[in-house]
Amino acid sequence: MLTAENLGKSYGGQAVLEDVSFSLGEEETLAIVGPSGCGKTTLLYLLSGLVRPDAGRILVDGAPVAGPGPDISIILQDYGLLPWRTVVDNVALGLKVRGVGRAERLDRARRQLAELGIAGRDADYPANLSGGEQQRVAIARAFVTRPRLMLLDEPFSSLDALTRERLQYALLDAWKQRRVPFVLVTHSLEEAVVLGKRIMVMSDRPARPVRVFDNPGFGSRSILDTEACFNLLRELRSTVEDLW
Amino acid sequence: MNLKPLLRYALVVLVLGLIWKGAATALGGIILPAPEDAARAFFSAMATADFWAHFATSAWRVVAAMALAWLTAFPLGLLMGSVPRVDALLAPFIFLTYPIPKIVLLPVFLLLFGLGDTAKIAMIALILGYQILVTTRDGVKSIHPKYFDSVRSLGGSRRHVLREVLLPAALPHGFTALRLGTGVSVAVLFFVESFATTRGLGYMIMDAWGAMDYLTMFSGILGMSLLGAALYEIANFLERRACRWMFLRNKG
Ligand SMILES: Nc1ncnc2c1ncn2[C@@H]1O[C@H](COP(=O)(O)OP(=O)(O)OP(=O)(O)O)[C@@H](O)[C@H]1O
Ligand SMILES: [Mg+2]
Numbered sequence: 001m002l003t004a005e006n007l008g009k010s011y012g013g014q015a016v017l018e019d020v021s022f023s024l025g026e027e028e029t030l031a032i033v034g035p036s037g038c039g040k041t042t043l044l045y046l047l048s049g050l051v052r053p054d055a056g057r058i059l060v061d062g063a064p065v066a067g068p069g070p071d072i073s074i075i076l077q078d079y080g081l082l083p084w085r086t087v088v089d090n091v092a093l094g095l096k097v098r099g100v101g102r103a104e105r106l107d108r109a110r111r112q113l114a115e116l117g118i119a120g121r122d123a124d125y126p127a128n129l130s131g132g133e134q135q136r137v138a139i140a141r142a143f144v145t146r147p148r149l150m151l152l153d154e155p156f157s158s159l160d161a162l163t164r165e166r167l168q169y170a171l172l173d174a175w176k177q178r179r180v181p182f183v184l185v186t187h188s189l190e191e192a193v194v195l196g197k198r199i200m201v202m203s204d205r206p207a208r209p210v211r212v213f214d215n216p217g218f219g220s221r222s223i224l225d226t227e228a229c230f231n232l233l234r235e236l237r238s239t240v241e242d243l244w
Numbered sequence: 245m246n247l248k249p250l251l252r253y254a255l256v257v258l259v260l261g262l263i264w265k266g267a268a269t270a271l272g273g274i275i276l277p278a279p280e281d282a283a284r285a286f287f288s289a290m291a292t293a294d295f296w297a298h299f300a301t302s303a304w305r306v307v308a309a310m311a312l313a314w315l316t317a318f319p320l321g322l323l324m325g326s327v328p329r330v331d332a333l334l335a336p337f338i339f340l341t342y343p344i345p346k347i348v349l350l351p352v353f354l355l356l357f358g359l360g361d362t363a364k365i366a367m368i369a370l371i372l373g374y375q376i377l378v379t380t381r382d383g384v385k386s387i388h389p390k391y392f393d394s395v396r397s398l399g400g401s402r403r404h405v406l407r408e409v410l411l412p413a414a415l416p417h418g419f420t421a422l423r424l425g426t427g428v429s430v431a432v433l434f435f436v437e438s439f440a441t442t443r444g445l446g447y448m449i450m451d452a453w454g455a456m457d458y459l460t461m462f463s464g465i466l467g468m469s470l471l472g473a474a475l476y477e478i479a480n481f482l483e484r485r486a487c488r489w490m491f492l493r494n495k496g
Contacts, residue, residue: 050397069399080394084412084489093408094398125489145398 008055018206031196039207073142088122132163150182309368317376325384383417419483
């Protein structure tokens, strides 16, 4: 459903991405790992249409991505919630932008929040929420417009281990329910294994895909306890250690 | 109704009164009347229509000026802060004229706008407007780009960026400038009211000073202080209403 062809991007003469090609199937997920500062966020910005690539093109279901739109939701590295809007208004923002009436968008936003386990905090402001709650709100915000593709930029990196695990499972469950494909950038190899049907390892700048791993055990909550996963992690780790 | 601010005011008035009392005793009580005499004169002045006429004139001038300043400087600051081309054009003018003490233009304003309220209001508005303009512009420039990305990533247009990011992020800066500007506004008000008028608290003070009627003079001074405090509280209230999210950090 998503195809990236020979993407390139430079900032100030410095190549950040070079010749990045990959594809993502319907009902698939892709986890991207790479060294810090290599250009993972830049790649997601290109995929979302927020930034135009210098070279190459991005196709969603065969049509080029012309700019940000309702089909693709991106969760920015630090959630991207607006501090001056209440929780429910933040979630409803994507619907508001699309011209959905006030009553309907608030109702849909509330239901989406409840689905993600946040009820009764509608009128609070993001600053009053814990990191984990803010992340749930950000996920609700991305889900509520029923996108066809989700992009997540290190969504759980600033959370404590337990909350992170819980939210990883929440995302996995949401994926199982709706099968909305997503691209997830992460620093954690374990997270990549839990959430990526395929795992793409990027090189240091200029970033390009070095290897793509298949993850046949993907989808199970207890994947980290399996032998196959253990071997995959070991292989991932040695690839990463050679590269970075 | 929260009584804390009132209590705080009462305490401050009490302390200032004690200092005043000490100073009045030291100076012999002619130039500086005793605070209880001044207070008595103030309260009896407050029972006269004349005092309230002066007060109302002053209040009208300063409130009109503040509204004028805010309604022109805030949008302009927002525009300069968010559209680099406009900023490149206007910023040199603003920052080269910023250090000029605008108050020296009062004679020019009196010539241009006549001796009525227009010149006075324009003078206060100009001085306050500069503060609001510069503060708002800098505030808008400092908005983190992630908020623009956030709205744009949802497919938001320029109009949405304005409504969802620029406006709410700029409001606290505009209101803080307004609140902090109340002091300067009342000071300028006093100055412009000491010329070419027979109405307003500034006139009342200077007139009583000329007549060596120090009790009336202090009634005017206290009246002007009351006006300043009221304006500050109103601006403070508006800021808290419009920017509720700014003041919730420590709750919850
Ligand atoms: N708008 C921009 N202008 C100039 N340089 C940029 C811009 N955006 C990113 N860069 C540069 O591109 C490089 C890659 O940045 P990017 O944020 O994509 O890295 P990342 O892989 O997401 O890093 P991290 O893992 O720390 O989040 C960095 O060196 C960064 O300085
Ligand atoms: Mg990043």
